[in-house]
Amino acid sequence: MKFAVIGGTGLIGSQVVENLNAAGHQAVPHSKSTGVDVISGQGVDEAVAGADVVVNLTNSPTFDEASPAFFQTSMDNLVAAARRGGVGHFVILSIVGVDQVPELDYYRAKTLQEHILADGSVPYSIVRATQFMEFMDATMSWTSDADTVRLPATPIQPIAAKDVAAAVAEVAAGAPLNGIRNIAGPDIFTLDELGRITLSRKGDNRTVVTDPTAGMFAVVKGDVLTDKDAHLAPTRYTDWLS
DSSP, X not given: OEEEXXXXXXXXXXXXXXXXXXXXXXXXXXXXXXXXXXXXXXXXHHHHTTOSEEEEOOOOSOSSTTHHHHHHHHHHHHHHHHHHTTOSEEEEEEETTGGGOTTSHHHHHHHHHHHHHHHSSSOEEEEEXXXXXXGHHHHHHTTBOSSEEEEOOOEEOOBOHHHHHHHHHHHHHSOOOSSEEEEEOSOOEEHHHHHHHHHHHTTOOOEEEEXXXXXXXXXXXXXXXXXXXXXXXXXXXXXXXX
């Protein structure tokens, strides 16, 4: 099959392209650097022309109140192009529990993206992943200083980017779900516990302070960012760190 992977040069997209091509498909990466602009629409029709499947892995450049407009415009352009091009399957990557955290602008924006896809006429699949292991350093940096890292005790089920890419490629190569598949890492931690494990493994002497008001994840209620019934990926966080 032929795949148009929009956002195909990023962390997940590049690995999705690699996995699909290794499986004998023809996966073509598209991004701003290849002349495809999902906001202006430049190059979008050409990118999806002849594709059996569109995989959209583009992301908003910001996580604030501007993010809904990005997903509204980009999805309107891509879905319309897919419909014109006769694409038979449209895949996006979203977040486990995304519709349960309306306090976050970015999560509302990703929920909007899901709704635009589901309400369209193109058969679709939504892959929802838990938090990426690769983002842990950034998460800690938001609320850290020279001596301490402040983190809430939010339950997190971290997944490796390579496992996310494998799952997205698998779903994209299959029949449209016309629904959602949740994928997650094999273990659940609280975020402050995950911070302590990370610092210890890296020989970082800073102290993790449990602070229910610290950082983006402080607004998350309960364990909505985890899913014990999800398709579980094989990579454990402690193995990934080492």
